[in-house]
Amino acid sequence: MSWFTELLHRGVKEKETNSTTTATAPVKEVPKVKVDLVNSEHLFYDLLFGDTADASSKNDVIEKAIIDRVSEVLINPKNINFQSFPKALKDTLDKIDQDADIKDIQQSLEQDPILASDVVRLANTGAFSASSTNQVTSLQMAIARVGFASLKQVVTAAVMERMMTNVSPIYFKMFGEKIWQHSLLTARICELKAKTIGYDPYSAFFIGVIHDVGKIAIFSELVDAVQKAGGTTEPGSLYFRKVMTSLSKQLTYNIVRSWELPQAIIDPIKQHVVYGKVPSKNEFVDVLVESKLISELNLLYNEQMISLDEVGLIFEKRGYDESNIDFIAQYQAS
Numbered sequence: 001m002s003w004f005t006e007l008l009h010r011g012v013k014e015k016e017t018n019s020t021t022t023a024t025a026p027v028k029e030v031p032k033v034k035v036d037l038v039n040s041e042h043l044f045y046d047l048l049f050g051d052t053a054d055a056s057s058k059n060d061v062i063e064k065a066i067i068d069r070v071s072e073v074l075i076n077p078k079n080i081n082f083q084s085f086p087k088a089l090k091d092t093l094d095k096i097d098q099d100a101d102i103k104d105i106q107q108s109l110e111q112d113p114i115l116a117s118d119v120v121r122l123a124n125t126g127a128f129s130a131s132s133t134n135q136v137t138s139l140q141m142a143i144a145r146v147g148f149a150s151l152k153q154v155v156t157a158a159v160m161e162r163m164m165t166n167v168s169p170i171y172f173k174m175f176g177e178k179i180w181q182h183s184l185l186t187a188r189i190c191e192l193k194a195k196t197i198g199y200d201p202y203s204a205f206f207i208g209v210i211h212d213v214g215k216i217a218i219f220s221e222l223v224d225a226v227q228k229a230g231g232t233t234e235p236g237s238l239y240f241r242k243v244m245t246s247l248s249k250q251l252t253y254n255i256v257r258s259w260e261l262p263q264a265i266i267d268p269i270k271q272h273v274v275y276g277k278v279p280s281k282n283e284f285v286d287v288l289v290e291s292k293l294i295s296e297l298n299l300l301y302n303e304q305m306i307s308l309d310e311v312g313l314i315f316e317k318r319g320y321d322e323s324n325i326d327f328i329a330q331y332q333a334s
Contacts, residue, residue: 043306067247069221074254082255086163088115096155109139115155115162119155120142123136127157163213182296183212186294186295187208187209190288199283199284204284207284212252213256249272253272268285268288301328308329
């Protein structure tokens with residue numbers, strides 16, 4: 001049974017009750033934030049674009065062009081200028097789900113040297129390896145390090161990272177990298193939280209890692225518009241951030257739907273678009289929203305843009321357990 005078919009029939013998996021918690025780190029001395037703490041997503045845009053956005057900047061030509069283009073794509077999804085679901089990823093996942101021999105899987109990965117090197121590199125990161133010694137230097141070692149059970153996550157991460165950070169020019173690259181860090185951390189937290197409620201960890205990981213592809217698609221439009229304008233403007237007004245936030249979720253859904261993924265993956269992404277406006281009917285979307293918030297706050301904390309006390313206030317306002325602070329203080333995506 002392929003991973004596509006299997007996901008269609010997956011429901012509750014084996015119950016795993018061991019949760020991952022760590023000691024809370026000391027509170028850092030950080031400047032007080034200048035925006036509404038509860039709106040962490042807008043604060044997250046300060047991390048991406050800087051905190052000097054002009055609230056009155058609503059008529060920037062480039063920003064208007066991007067918003068118009070995204071609005072057009074939302075009406076006509078077939079016009080999305082974004083990569084299709086990578087065939088290399090699907091082929092490898094199918095082999096893993098078919099219990100193919102490790103050598104066959106290794107040979108499949110080696111057909112794409114860049115993918116193979118990315119798997120080796122990710123196997124050396126804190127996201128997929130608890131060991132900081134014995135550097136992984138080959139694909140065979142990488143597979144042995146992460147283990148067969150986690151191989152799908154690593155391969156998926158390697159493919160999606162390339163898709164989400166393949167942007168130019170250089171001074172925009174940091175945006176893609178930060179979105180990738182956020183997406184990977186969201187995916188890992190989704191995976192851990194899914195285990196505690198008995199849901200399939202890989203499905204949760206996959207949902208987390210693709211939940212922000214709409215932002216990357218919008219950013220690709222931004223890069224094109226800036227290049228046409230001579231590369232001298234960097235959009236980031238409060239108005240643009242607000243519109244980008246509201247449109248990116250719908251665009252993510254349109255992209256994911258165009259990839260013809262299993263309904264078990266599409267449904268949580270679809271419900272994420274209207275989350276908070278209509279009652280949630282899917283456990284995965286609740287896991288995604290909570291994990292996404294934790295990931296945003298983790299990155300903000302590590303950039304010293306927010307303190308643990310302020311993180312606790314946000315969790316309290318959102319009605320989340322303050323034990324999530326353990327993720328903020330300790331957990332790293334890479």
